[in-house]
Amino acid sequence: MERVVIVGASLAGVTAGEALREEGFDGRITLIGDEAEAPYDRPPLSKQLLTGEWDVDRLPLRSDDELGNLNLELFRGRTATALDVADRVVRLDDGLEVEFDGLIIATGARPLALPVGQDLEGVHTLRSQADALRIRSALEQGGRVVVIGAGFIGAEVASSARTRGLEVTMVEALSGPMIGPLGGELAAWARDLHAQAGVQMRFDARVSRMIGTKRVEAVELDDGSRISADTVVVGIGVRPNVDWLEGSGLTVGDGVICDQYCRAAPMIYAAGDVARWPNELFMHFRYGEPQRTMRIEHWTNAVEQGMAAARNLLLERRGEPLEAFAPVPYFWSDQHGLSITASGITSPRDEFRLVHGTLESNRFAAIYGLRGYLTGVVAVGWPRMLRRYQGLIRKQATWEEALETAREIEG
Numbered sequence: 001m002e003r004v005v006i007v008g009a010s011l012a013g014v015t016a017g018e019a020l021r022e023e024g025f026d027g028r029i030t031l032i033g034d035e036a037e038a039p040y041d042r043p044p045l046s047k048q049l050l051t052g053e054w055d056v057d058r059l060p061l062r063s064d065d066e067l068g069n070l071n072l073e074l075f076r077g078r079t080a081t082a083l084d085v086a087d088r089v090v091r092l093d094d095g096l097e098v099e100f101d102g103l104i105i106a107t108g109a110r111p112l113a114l115p116v117g118q119d120l121e122g123v124h125t126l127r128s129q130a131d132a133l134r135i136r137s138a139l140e141q142g143g144r145v146v147v148i149g150a151g152f153i154g155a156e157v158a159s160s161a162r163t164r165g166l167e168v169t170m171v172e173a174l175s176g177p178m179i180g181p182l183g184g185e186l187a188a189w190a191r192d193l194h195a196q197a198g199v200q201m202r203f204d205a206r207v208s209r210m211i212g213t214k215r216v217e218a219v220e221l222d223d224g225s226r227i228s229a230d231t232v233v234v235g236i237g238v239r240p241n242v243d244w245l246e247g248s249g250l251t252v253g254d255g256v257i258c259d260q261y262c263r264a265a266p267m268i269y270a271a272g273d274v275a276r277w278p279n280e281l282f283m284h285f286r287y288g289e290p291q292r293t294m295r296i297e298h299w300t301n302a303v304e305q306g307m308a309a310a311r312n313l314l315l316e317r318r319g320e321p322l323e324a325f326a327p328v329p330y331f332w333s334d335q336h337g338l339s340i341t342a343s344g345i346t347s348p349r350d351e352f353r354l355v356h357g358t359l360e361s362n363r364f365a366a367i368y369g370l371r372g373y374l375t376g377v378v379a380v381g382w383p384r385m386l387r388r389y390q391g392l393i394r395k396q397a398t399w400e401e402a403l404e405t406a407r408e409i410e411g
Contacts (some may be wrong), residue, residue, distance in 0.1 A: 003026045004313065005090055005098055007080045008106030008241075009033025010273025011041065011299065014061050015306030016104045018317040021070055023314050030098060031072050032090070034079040037129055038067070043299055045132040046153055047334050050139060050160035056129060080107070083248040085265055102313045105245075105256055105270040106306065109297065110239035114148065117210030117219075123229070123232045126153060135233060139164050142401060143230030146170075146219050148207055151178035152333045154235035158199050159335040169200040169227050171219065176203060183348040184213075186366065186378060189359045190335075192282055202227070238297065240274045253296040261322040262309040269309035272302040281326040282345060284373065284396055298331035328393050343390040344376030351399065355406035356385055359360070367406070369399040385409075 003018060009031050017029050018048045033039060036076050040059035048054035067074065075092070082091040083103075090098045111125035124135050132247045135157070139145070145161045147154045150172035161168045170177070176187030177194060194201060202221065211218040211226065218226045241251040251257040255276030262277055270277075275354045276295040283292065296305075308325040315322050332341045350368040357364030365385035368376040377389035388409070392402055 003030065003033065003100050004028070004101035004102040004104065005030045006104045006106060007032050007090060008108055008272070008274070009035065009039040009074070009076070010106045010108045010302065011039070011061060012108075012275075012302040012306035013104065013106035014039045015303050016106060016271055016310040017070055017072055019307040019310035020314065025309055025314060027101075029070070029072050031076065031099075032075045032078055032080055032092070032098070033126060034077065035130075036077040038062075038064070038074075038076070040129055041125075041299075045129065046126060046156040046161055049129075049132045049188075050136050050157065051163045052136065052140075056133070059129060080244050082246055083250070085249040085268065101267065102317065103268045104306075104309050104313065105264065105268070105274060106272045107241040107274050109240045109243070109273040111234070112237045112239055114207060114234055114236070116207065117212075117216060117232065120210055120212050120216040121214060122212075122216040123210065123234065125234050126157065127238070135231070138231040139166060141230070142166065144169070144228050146227050146229040146232045147235060148219070148232065149235035149237070150174070150203075151180065151235060151237065152178060152331075154233070155194065155335050156333060157233050157235060158194065159197065162197050162199055162336070167200075168198070169202065169229075170194065171202045171205050171207065171221065171227070172201065173206050173236075177201070179348060181342065181346050182378060183346065183350065183352055183368070183391070185352055185354070186359075190340075191336070193336055193362070198267060238273070240276075240295065242274065257293070260324040260326070261312045262305060262325050263312060263316070263322070267313065267316060269313050271305040271309040273297045275305060275309075277325065279326050279329075280324050281328065281394070281396070282375070294329070296329050298329065300330045301327065328390055330390070332377075336379055339379055340378065340380055341374065341386050342378045343386055344368070344374070344377060344393040345370075346376035350375060353403070353406075355403075356409065357382060367402050369402065372399050373397070374399055374402040 025141045039061045079093040111127045144167045147158045147170045158170045177190045179187035206222045208222045209220045240255040256270035258264045258277040268387045276293045330343045346368045352364045363381035365379040379386035
């Protein structure tokens with residue numbers, strides 16, 4: 001194998017390139033990114049960059065020297081438009097055909113847009129550095145901010161806008177903030193957290209239209225009420241960037257469908273937000289159900305999966321057994337001065353137990369379980385507790401074993 005092409009100058013893509021070199025690959029590596037900037041970190045976009053705590057010079061994932069030491073062929077501002085698996089070619093928007101022997105797809109995801117208001121000034125989505133800078137400029141002008149969507153990105157944007165002292169209203173179609181991953185109990189806690197910080201909230205509410213001629217002036221909800229707005233940020237989820245793979249022969253849906261090794265086809269792997277794969281660590285409590293697959297949109301997974309995809313690509317090249325990628329997912333979110341950390345799989349339908357601390361103190365740990373097994377943990381202000389239960393998830397501990405651990409700790 002002489003050339004590996006990595007499509008996506010994302011965290012997963014850069015990490016994959018590093019892993020290839022660390023594992024001894026001395027061939028050609030081509031990294032293709034659709035943005036003009038050098039590869040940069042995305043979590044600060046909704047937090048430190050919006051608040052003004054950071055500027056763009058702190059965003060790059062690696063210095064120019066570090067990238068240079070990897071001996072990468074970096075294509076900036078170039079978009080992959082098609083993949084020919086049979087001919088082993090990636091086609092770019094300028095007509096260039098890039099041949100490969102091995103391929104890693106790390107094209108990430110793009111934000112969903114509302115069907116209304118897209119043509120109005122002042123209406124934003126947040127995914128790129130350029131998006132964040134436009135939103136920051138709007139926040140610097142002051143005024144009223146409406147955040148549509150109360151998932152993690154929406155909640156972080158609301159927090160950042162309140163840090164600047166702005167009037168903020170958060171609108172969510174579900175019954176609470178972050179209720180999908182956190183469940184009802186912690187969604188209620190998060191609702192109080194935002195309320196105490198001065199965020200106005202509308203739940204079980206849907207946007208029917210946006211008012212304004214050239215620039216947004218208000219958001220109208222399905223009950224007819226209107227919320228005045230100078231800036232609107234839409235954070236209602238993302239869609240994996242797989243459109244360019246249509247007709248390629250790869251299986252795509254909500255992501256690139258991979259096996260447990262992150263492999264989508266022979267010598268073709270996927271990593272990061274775009275990859276969907278079966279995590280073998282969580283199959284033991286799903287007996288009788290179809291095989292569960294995951295697509296994870298978090299920083300740690302991008303790093304770990306980029307490394308795993310690169311290693312397995314090289315193992316396949318050498319004809320050696322591949323290694324299943326089976327991590328305990330981990331993510332964090334910073335809101336109103338608190339760090340919310342979670343590990344494993346959490347869902348509103350899971351059994352829930354607050355095992356340490358109190359919600360009122362904003363220092364606690366809660367665990368989640370399904371079918372007699374520990375599946376996830378959420379902690380605020382208590383990283384040691386998160387790590388303790390993260391280890392139990394990795395060991396596939398039962399729910400009773402997790403409760404016994406909690407009793408011993410509290411003991």
